[in-house]
Amino acid sequence: TLRRQPLIERGTGSRPDSIHGTLELQNLVFSYPTRPDVTVIRGLNLTLQPGTITALVGGSGNGKSTIAVLLQRFYDPDSGQIKLDGRDLRNLDLEWLRSKLATVSQEPMLFHGSVADNIRYGKPNATDEEVIRAAREANAEEFINKLPQGYDTMVSQVGLSAGQRQRLSIARAILKDPKILILDEATSQLDARSEGAVQEALDRLMKGRTVLVIAHRLSTIKDATCICVLEDGEIVEKGTHQELMKLQGMYSVMAKHQMAGAKSMGA
Numbered sequence: 001t002l003r004r005q006p007l008i009e010r011g012t013g014s015r016p017d018s019i020h021g022t023l024e025l026q027n028l029v030f031s032y033p034t035r036p037d038v039t040v041i042r043g044l045n046l047t048l049q050p051g052t053i054t055a056l057v058g059g060s061g062n063g064k065s066t067i068a069v070l071l072q073r074f075y076d077p078d079s080g081q082i083k084l085d086g087r088d089l090r091n092l093d094l095e096w097l098r099s100k101l102a103t104v105s106q107e108p109m110l111f112h113g114s115v116a117d118n119i120r121y122g123k124p125n126a127t128d129e130e131v132i133r134a135a136r137e138a139n140a141e142e143f144i145n146k147l148p149q150g151y152d153t154m155v156s157q158v159g160l161s162a163g164q165r166q167r168l169s170i171a172r173a174i175l176k177d178p179k180i181l182i183l184d185e186a187t188s189q190l191d192a193r194s195e196g197a198v199q200e201a202l203d204r205l206m207k208g209r210t211v212l213v214i215a216h217r218l219s220t221i222k223d224a225t226c227i228c229v230l231e232d233g234e235i236v237e238k239g240t241h242q243e244l245m246k247l248q249g250m251y252s253v254m255a256k257h258q259m260a261g262a263k264s265m266g267a
Contacts, residue, residue, distance in 0.1 A: 013093040019100060020085050021050035021179040021210040023071065027080035030070060030233075040066050041077070042233040048210050050179070055213040055221035057251065058230035064214045066233075068182045071212065072101060084180075102178035104202070106185040108169030110160075115144055116151040118168055122176035130175060138171035138201045140164070163194025170201045181206060183213045218255050227251065 025048075030041040041063050048054045056064040069075060070082060073089055082089045089097060102122070110118050119131050126134075131151065135141045143164050147153040160168070166186065173181065186202060199220065215221045222241045229237035229244070229251050237249050244251035 013091055015093045015096040019179055022085050023048040023210060024083040028077045029079045030066060030077045040233050044235060046228065048212060050210045051208055052225035053206060053211040053213060055215050055224040055227045056230055057215050057218060057227060062230040063233040064230055065184060068184055068214060073097060100179045102173035102176045103182040103184060104169050104173055104186045108165050110155050110165055110168060112156055114152050114154055118155055119171045119175060122172035126175055134171040134175040137174050137204055138167045139197045140167035140171050163198055166198050167201060170205055174205055180210045185214055185216045218258055
C-alpha cells in the first residue's frame with residue numbers, strides 16, 4: 001500500500017475568534033510538485049481587502065486558478081507568504097481557514113442527496129428556514145419549488161441545468177456566510193438567460209466580502225475594484241476596467257477581441 005504523507009497537515013495551527021478578511025500575497029513563487037521545473041507563480045504581490053472585488057484575467061495556464069488553490073491551502077507556496085489579517089496561512093488551522101472561505105466554480109460539485117442537503121452542506125446545522133432563505137437569495141427558490149419533491153428532491157433523480165446547479169452552489173455559499181469568496185469562472189458556461197439570474201445572485205453574495213474573481217468573460221468584471229492581468233505567473237497590468245482600457249495594453253486587446261466576437265455572434 002502507498003503511505004504518502006499529506007502535503008498539508010490538518011489539526012494544527014491557530015483558530016482566531018474573528019477575522020477582518022484582508023489577504024496579502026507577498027513575493028509568491030510556486031511550482032506544482034508533479035512539475036517542479038515549471039514555475040507557475042513568479043514573485044507575485046497582491047493585497048485583497050474586505051468589501052472589494054479583485055479580478056484575475058489572462059490566458060489559460062498563466063496562474064489564475066493556481067492562486068485560488070493556494071488561498072485554500074491545497075498547496076503551500078515554494079517561497080513567499082500568504083497572510084490573512086497579518087497571520088501566515090501556514091500558522092492557521094486548516095479546517096478553520098476553509099470554514100471562512102467559499103468557492104463558486106464553473107462546474108459546481110453537487111453531492112448525492114436532496115436539494116436541501118446540498119444547500120445545507122454550507123452550514124450543516126442550518127434550519128429549514130435558513131436553507132429556504134439562502135435559496136431565495138440565490139434565485140433558486142422558483143425552480144426548486146417546481147421539482148417533484150421540492151427541497152426533498154434527490155439531485156441525482158432530476159436533470160438540473162448548468163444554471164440551476166450554479167444557483168444551488170451559490171445558495172450553499174450564502175448559507176456558509178464566508179468572509180472570503182472565490183469565484184472561478186462562475187458564469188463562463190451559462191447561456192445569457194441563466195447568466196443573468198446567476199450574476200444577480202452573485203452580486204448579492206459578493207457584498208461586504210473579500211472577493212477574488214477568476215474571469216474569462218471580461219464583461220462580468222467591469223465593475224471590479226481592481227483587475228490584474230496575469231502572464232507567465234506575474235501581474236503585468238493592474239487597475240480598474242477604465243484605467244486598463246486607457247492603457248491600451250493586453251487587457252484592452254483582450255476586451256476589444258471579446259467585444260468583437262460578441263458582436264459577430266449577435267449579427
